[in-house]
Amino acid sequence: MPDIEDMTPGEVLAEASVAEFIKALGLSIAEAQRALDENSVDQIGEFIKPREGLDGKSLLDLGLSPAFYHYQHADISCSMQLSLKVEKDLSVGVNLSGNFSDTTTNSTDASSSESSSESGSSTVTRERSAQMEIQSASTGAVTIGGQNFPLTGGDPLERIRALQRAVTADAQAGVPRMLYRPSDRTFAITTDAAPEKVQVTDKTVTFLGGGFDRAVIQVDADSATDYVFNPSTTVSTTAQGSVPSYADHVAAQVNAAGIAAFVNAPGDPLKTVHFKTGEHHLETFTAEGQERNSDFARRIMDLALFIKQHNLNVEIEGFADAQRYRGQTSAESAQSNRDLGDARAREMQRHLLANGVPAGQMTIVPRARAETLAAAFGPKVRVLDWGETGPALDGAATVVNTTSLGMAGQPPFDLDLSGVHPGMLATDIVYTPLETPFLQAAARRGARIVDGLGMLLWQGVPGFNRWFGGDAQVTPDLRTLMLAP
Numbered sequence: 075m076p077d078i079e080d081m082t083p084g085e086v087l088a089e090a091s092v093a094e095f096i097k098a099l100g101l102s103i104a105e106a107q108r109a110l111d112e113n114s115v116d117q118i119g120e121f122i123k124p125r126e127g128l129d130g131k132s133l134l135d136l137g138l139s140p141a142f143y144h145y146q147h148a149d150i151s152c153s154m155q156l157s158l159k160v161e162k163d164l165s166v167g168v169n170l171s172g173n174f175s176d177t178t179t180n181s182t183d184a185s186s187s188e189s190s191s192e193s194g195s196s197t198v199t200r201e202r203s204a205q206m207e208i209q210s211a212s213t214g215a216v217t218i219g220g221q222n223f224p225l226t227g228g229d230p231l232e233r234i235r236a237l238q239r240a241v242t243a244d245a246q247a248g249v250p251r252m253l254y255r256p257s258d259r260t261f262a263i264t265t266d267a268a269p270e271k272v273q274v275t276d277k278t279v280t281f282l283g284g285g286f287d288r289a290v291i292q293v294d295a296d297s298a299t300d301y302v303f304n305p306s307t308t309v310s311t312t313a314q315g316s317v318p319s320y321a322d323h324v325a326a327q328v329n330a331a332g333i334a335a336f337v338n339a340p341g342d343p344l345k346t347v348h349f350k351t352g353e354h355h356l357e358t359f360t361a362e363g364q365e366r367n368s369d370f371a372r373r374i375m376d377l378a379l380f381i382k383q384h385n386l387n388v389e390i391e392g393f394a395d396a397q398r399y400r401g402q403t404s405a406e407s408a409q410s411n412r413d414l415g416d417a418r419a420r421e422m423q424r425h426l427l428a429n430g431v432p433a434g435q436m437t438i439v440p441r442a443r444a445e446t447l448a449a450a451f452g453p454k455v456r457v458l459d460w461g462e463t464g465p466a467l468d469g470a471a472t473v474v475n476t477t478s479l480g481m482a483g484q485p486p487f488d489l490d491l492s493g494v495h496p497g498m499l500a501t502d503i504v505y506t507p508l509e510t511p512f513l514q515a516a517a518r519r520g521a522r523i524v525d526g527l528g529m530l531l532w533q534g535v536p537g538f539n540r541w542f543g544g545d546a547q548v549t550p551d552l553r554t555l556m557l558a559p
Contacts, residue, residue, distance in 0.1 A: 218247045231256070235355055242352060250399035251410045253354065253417050256424060269430070278428040282375060290380045296320040307331055322540055337540075344388065345377050347422060351397070351485075354417035356425065362483070371425075378429030390426075391439040392419030397485045404490070416440055467493025473516070475502045480510040487511045496520030503529050508557075527556060 124130045215222040216237060223240050227233040238252045260276035273280045291301065296317050301309045301324070309327045314320040321337050328335035338344060347356055348366040358367045381388055394415035398407045419438040427433060448455040458466055467473055473494065480487035481504045491512075494500065500516035505526035513523040531548045538546035 216241070218249060221247060223247075231355070235353075238353065245400065248401060250401050251352070251414070253413060255417070255420065273428070273430040275427055275430070280375070280428045280430070282379075282429075290376070291324060292384070293317060293321040293324060299324075301328070303331075303333065307333070309333075344380070345373065349418055349421075352414070354392075354414055354421050356421055374422075374425045375429050378426050378431045381426070381431050381435065385435070387435050387437070388426075388431075389437050389439045390419045390422050392416055392422070394418070397479075398488055412440075464490030464492040467491070467495075467498075470498065472499045472501070473521075474500075475504065475510070475512045478504065480504055480512050482506045487515075491515050491519065494519040494521050498522070499524065501529075502526045505530050527553060531556065 122132050124132050215224045217223075218241060221244065223237055223244075225233040225237055227236050234254045238254065241247050241249045242252050256277075263274045263276065263279060265272050265274050265279070271282055273282055289303065294317070296313050296315065296319070298310075298312045301311070303309065309324075309331050311320070311324050311327050314323045318339065321339070325335040325337045347370060348359075348361070349356070350359060350361075356367060356370055358365065358370060360366065380386070392415035394411040397411065398404070399410050402410060416438065423436050423438060426436060444457045448457050456466070470493070473491075475487065477487075478484045479489070480502070487510065489512075494516050496519070498516070498519075498521040500513060500521040501524035502510045502512050503526045504510050504512075508525045508527060509523075510526075513525060517523050528548075531552060535546045535548065538544065
């Protein structure tokens, strides 16, 4: 059958098999006539049977006979409105089945891609999205692209997270991105426990535990102070000439006493957490040989306590992987990355809410933050969507890759570099490999390139100064040493 979008109304009628329809209608009338006749024949035995109540006479003796109905003629008038519809399944079909307890599991399949023609007019609709709500522990499965993805795990969130990983990793499912959000349902939760021991919200119960193995020191002045951590540990400090230097001195003295300490300068993030590529739930994992988010639940608990005690208003900003999603354009991938970043910010907000931080003291910073910063710097700074790099590079003198694209073990660098021109300076913060795909592509277009090793060495200078009090020297010999096998 040809594509419905290319057919004329006459061709649509030809394909509709009108003759077959009329034939089927006539056969149906004949079958109805036969059924009526067979019913009348079946009644003859009852009409000729002698009956005691009629003095041994039959119904036939009394002049009664079975009725035979028939169609002497049939004038059939058909008024038909033909509608031929062809669906092209380019969608994500979501169907959920299983055994549920307490509440239900609902799915909304808003994912359709179809072409239809009715009486010569055409409409085209394409939408590729689906929403699913799981409200209880389910043993069902989600069917996507003809494949079943079971919901497995110890709790609803664990099931959804496992589903997210399985679906996005399956190329045949055709789902490049899957995000989730905990339910907005609320509950009446009360406790008679002390607030410093148990924190409840309308959704969560958090046991804060006991003991005081962590502390926050807020440094507001440069003055000699003794800090008492416990009966056997007191850390003495002296003035250092400035508040920043004194804060570093306090951290050094505390570390010397065998207690791990770090400094958060004004403007520095209070807490940074990491996420696996493409995901947005907090967990402890290993990446690049380092454990990420170790003991994160306790650290977030401490952070929440600090925010509450100091009545701080905090901003939560979620960052996303600079990645291209399978089957998406550059612009669509840019939006997916923004959505992922916002989901990560909401995940952090959810943990802080569970630990008692009032919602009014937290603000999630979306893309508007970048636009606000751009406005503060004037017209020379522009905020671009991912994938708009090509035209933006026209006339620029320098281009810097500040993403992890092209790094060993990370997604490839695939941005548009059509605007790179001879004489432009191109530099990359990535230093493994030293000559990245970005630098190679820029060099082919005549740009001067600077690898990321210099950035690594020079950013170590202030860190060395903070830890050891001296000035590190970046020399050609140091670079040669770093490059040695």
